[in-house]
Amino acid sequence: MPAARTRRRTCATASPSRQNRSVTDNGRLERLAELAITVGANVQPGQVVSLSCEPGKEPIVRALAAAAYQHGAKFVDVSYFDLHVKRARIQYAAEEDLEFTPPWIAERLLHLSEMRAARVATSGPVAPGLLSDLDPRRVGRDPLPFVPEAIQVVNERTTNWTIVPFPSPPWAALVYPGVAPDEALERLWRDVEHVCRLDEDDPLEQWRMRADALDAAAARMTDAHFDSLRFEGPGTDLTVGLLPTSRWIGARMDTVDGISHVANIPTEEVFTAPDPERVDGFVRATKPLVTGGNVVRGLSVRFEGGRAVEITAEEGGEVLAALTERDDGAKRLGELALVDREGRIGPLDRVFYDTLLDENAASHVALGAAYEVCVGDADKGRINTSAIHIDFMIGGNDVSVTGRQADGTEVPVLRDGRWQL
């Protein structure tokens, strides 16, 4: 975990919106923002800082902006994406216009890369189910707010970035249905503070220790040089091939300029890029996933030769199926991640309907683009490329993970959520 290398100024004085004032008057927002700006993005004096969010996340955005400026940011630029406007697009826009993306979205990202900016994204649904009554084929044609350059900039390692969850009333209502709004929001705040280790006396030291453990597990996985991993559990028997230079990443990433950052707050995973040509078998998602305002439940996917050849779901599967029509790589895997039971999210045994939290509760894979940082130069041309990147959870304590080396040796990796190597 990077030490906070930045100068400290006086305490933040952000203005939480009225809706959250009752549960955030005690400095919660400021502590969450401080964690994201220091441990997460590790904002350096003089950096431009990009924040991205949806309307409804103003309280955390304003606290993040204040914290970033207090740590010496040159400029803070906020990018908003309103799912209600996306809804109007999908309702009314002409069929041929649904895939249009204005050039300035990518250009802003490329400027941020050139500038060596810091980037903070905010997680947590603010409008769950908003698109669920629309034609899923039309929903699937509109990839925004995602643009392929988001993956490119991550691969260039030019920006120190993180994602941090923000507990909003709509999200609390989704996680705690039937609970009074104030109580639901309070419970979600406590969950987020727990999984972000903000309920500890010294969250920074807690993150240093957990990041050390994850980085060590990643190093052991890389050193084991597995040729493939096999996932076995209820509804799942999936073998995922690895590339010769697949390397596993823990909590910390470094930019090309040597700025160490923790890309997810919280993070509990170690991950790599698989061989997009060698994925076979079937897998049943162990958690719902939320993509662009749409909830996919009861997802099952069958792979042959690396391709997802069958995608079914009890609910919302059509949107995912449509997204995987986007390009050749959208049906292949770009990420493989392992999550042990030592993390703080899994033991809560709660569905958060938010990939940042849910993916860190369970081992997972992602359809679509891979991160170049996960392989050596020799395999950079072999990892998957796509305009999409959609994580879904396939692990759990009842899903075993076994590594197979090139000589056929099988090595237990995870049993009952515990590391075996």
Place this chain on the structure above:
Amino acid sequence: MPAARTRRRTCATASPSRQNRSVTDNGRLERLAELAITVGANVQPGQVVSLSCEPGKEPIVRALAAAAYQHGAKFVDVSYFDLHVKRARIQYAAEEDLEFTPPWIAERLLHLSEMRAARVATSGPVAPGLLSDLDPRRVGRDPLPFVPEAIQVVNERTTNWTIVPFPSPPWAALVYPGVAPDEALERLWRDVEHVCRLDEDDPLEQWRMRADALDAAAARMTDAHFDSLRFEGPGTDLTVGLLPTSRWIGARMDTVDGISHVANIPTEEVFTAPDPERVDGFVRATKPLVTGGNVVRGLSVRFEGGRAVEITAEEGGEVLAALTERDDGAKRLGELALVDREGRIGPLDRVFYDTLLDENAASHVALGAAYEVCVGDADKGRINTSAIHIDFMIGGNDVSVTGRQADGTEVPVLRDGRWQL
């Protein structure tokens, strides 16, 4: 007034936020949005549409987006600017970084220009006084959200654009202090509907008639070929020189592609670009002005040889003074506008703390950049240029306006708010 040349689809189904649901359930938002998209910007099928707003204006933005897509927009892009984030910048950013503007703000505008996009801005303060306790010199150094390219794009006449007011609770509290929030919001909505002529059976026909009258007044002013105008009233004796080719613009503007649009909803003014070298005398503002969250009251300005040599105010004058340090043109006039008493805003005799409404209640001038459309080619090099454009109100029924022709003939222009020519 342009006929609505666009295809009509089914009625809008925007989702007003909970805060405004009570006063907007009856379709108010949708009617205001429809007026802005048709009479105002005159959005054409296939156009990209830019919307700009602050957080807190989501209800009108979502209604505008739905209306734009229903009228055939190819894509709607929303640009948000959060004054709370600006506040954090002014509180904490290093002195030398306060004038920094990231390149993507201007680049997006230039793309919109190249694309021949439509643009809709939303007016009405959402955070009045938010910057009033900060160092006015630092506030004045940060021009955002204004960028000089905004003037350039207007001058290029490549985009059909409008500005429309949105009644929000904070604005209602400012206009109606001491009134219960729901009642204040209801009154402000009624004001806005009245001045936007939405309380008429056929608002489009009403706008056609008023625009005809304004365009006729503008034509008479242009034909009079005045060398200067003199404003006389309480605290005011100001002479503003005109350029040989100064032309007066009424309600309607045309893009280079011939799309007619009404740039302000509501509009009651006829305006031109003055001679930036020939402004002399003193003027007392007849209304407060709100600039970047800061309210300036009791403003007086003395001009010599075109330059504002003395700027004083009872409140907030330091911010305006600092903004006029921005560049050479920031102390000179770029706009001169006349407003008669036939409009709907003046008779309300109310201060709205919003330039869009207040400037249309009274004759006004603007410090800073001029619009090229106001002069012939021969004088395009003589109009004022600046990175700022700040309107302030100098007219009223007790301020007379007299034209002086090159031969010394004096002609009454406005007396008691009535046209004399």
